Amino acid sequence: MGLATQIGQIRSAEVRLAEENAAFLRAMGISMVHLLASPGAGKTTLILRTAETLGRQLRLAVIQGGLSRQIGTPPLSDLDLPTIWIDTGGQPYLDASMIREALEELPIADVDLLLVEEIGTLTSPPKRSLGASLRVVIASLPEGADCPLRYPEPFSVADAVVLNKLDLLPHLEFDLPSFHKAVRRQNSQAPIFELSCRTGKGLKEWSVWLLEQTRSIS
Amino acid sequence: MGLATQIGQIRSAEVRLAEENAAFLRAMGISMVHLLASPGAGKTTLILRTAETLGRQLRLAVIQGGLSRQIGTPPLSDLDLPTIWIDTGGQPYLDASMIREALEELPIADVDLLLVEEIGTLTSPPKRSLGASLRVVIASLPEGADCPLRYPEPFSVADAVVLNKLDLLPHLEFDLPSFHKAVRRQNSQAPIFELSCRTGKGLKEWSVWLLEQTRSIS
Numbered sequence: 001m002g003l004a005t006q007i008g009q010i011r012s013a014e015v016r017l018a019e020e021n022a023a024f025l026r027a028m029g030i031s032m033v034h035l036l037a038s039p040g041a042g043k044t045t046l047i048l049r050t051a052e053t054l055g056r057q058l059r060l061a062v063i064q065g066g067l068s069r070q071i072g073t074p075p076l077s078d079l080d081l082p083t084i085w086i087d088t089g090g091q092p093y094l095d096a097s098m099i100r101e102a103l104e105e106l107p108i109a110d111v112d113l114l115l116v117e118e119i120g121t122l123t124s125p126p127k128r129s130l131g132a133s134l135r136v137v138i139a140s141l142p143e144g145a146d147c148p149l150r151y152p153e154p155f156s157v158a159d160a161v162v163l164n165k166l167d168l169l170p171h172l173e174f175d176l177p178s179f180h181k182a183v184r185r186q187n188s189q190a191p192i193f194e195l196s197c198r199t200g201k202g203l204k205e206w207s208v209w210l211l212e213q214t215r216s217i218s
Numbered sequence: 219m220g221l222a223t224q225i226g227q228i229r230s231a232e233v234r235l236a237e238e239n240a241a242f243l244r245a246m247g248i249s250m251v252h253l254l255a256s257p258g259a260g261k262t263t264l265i266l267r268t269a270e271t272l273g274r275q276l277r278l279a280v281i282q283g284g285l286s287r288q289i290g291t292p293p294l295s296d297l298d299l300p301t302i303w304i305d306t307g308g309q310p311y312l313d314a315s316m317i318r319e320a321l322e323e324l325p326i327a328d329v330d331l332l333l334v335e336e337i338g339t340l341t342s343p344p345k346r347s348l349g350a351s352l353r354v355v356i357a358s359l360p361e362g363a364d365c366p367l368r369y370p371e372p373f374s375v376a377d378a379v380v381l382n383k384l385d386l387l388p389h390l391e392f393d394l395p396s397f398h399k400a401v402r403r404q405n406s407q408a409p410i411f412e413l414s415c416r417t418g419k420g421l422k423e424w425s426v427w428l429l430e431q432t433r434s435i436s
Contacts, residue, residue, distance in 0.1 A: 092341030
């Protein structure tokens, strides 16, 4: 069997698994949100803030991917939420089979919104699916307003774009209109949420959107 | 032929090409420095500043990787240096064959120091070789002091670590000793250069080191 055929078969199996994850989540009325971002863009902090903001309205759970167990205590372990930490053993992205295993471990009957924190990169295979209901890409001001032009794929498939670290605007040369224009070149529809996880600015709009999306599913 | 065998053969061919690149560069007395970093850590700006600082002592050239041509004008095109822009067509890392082609296009007899800007990610295959003399990983303050723990591989193989955006220190919660400790867990030897491409602070130490390394080769 040729290399392309074998890779094709592995991909098909992945696609099937992702579809099964999606069907399972739909049946359970769970919104699974796949969060993609560079290292340091603020995925974990956005999860923390979202849990603070929506914790009374929705039952949240978290799946968090990491390249290795070296960091010791997973960063969300203080959070009083069901959290699964997936150690990918160096693989630079989560896959549908990892998500399936995590779904089996979670108290899934008591979950409305499942946030999945991807390994931090904007270059992992963008079109692969975990079975998530929504894909959200998080950029942050230090990455530059042209980030969506340099790393187009995750922005092109996103259902929403979060621009984090708005509090750093006075300290950086960052042109907000350029960022919006760059996102719109990849994606004509996705809402763009400008926010600061540090100051809380803009978190309400993001949370309202996420709440609406989740309620439309369950 | 099995998948593993075929992947193995592709890898061996890559390793051979990288060794040939390395041998060619050694023979020409050229120092090739492979720069790895997240999006927005400041690879391009570090190249600009390095060119300003060392442009009179060394003949520089640049190879710059990008995922797509969408960004229009490559960011270094204003620089009066031989620059090759490699469009990887979506592949999230440069490879030895791309470097070989670029070496054929560059006026290589007139180059002392060749800076190679990798696609922005800390998760690409870390042990692959392009044939570079030195590997440098660039982190920046917004990525957090625990970045080397979360993305250990590029730090473990680095010959030097640059910590950029030091000017943001007053505006972030970033603990410098924690960062050093995190780097040292991956790498006992690599020098760590704290600098700000924006203010110029720390650039001299980095440039002196790079000059010494390059002179020891040519």
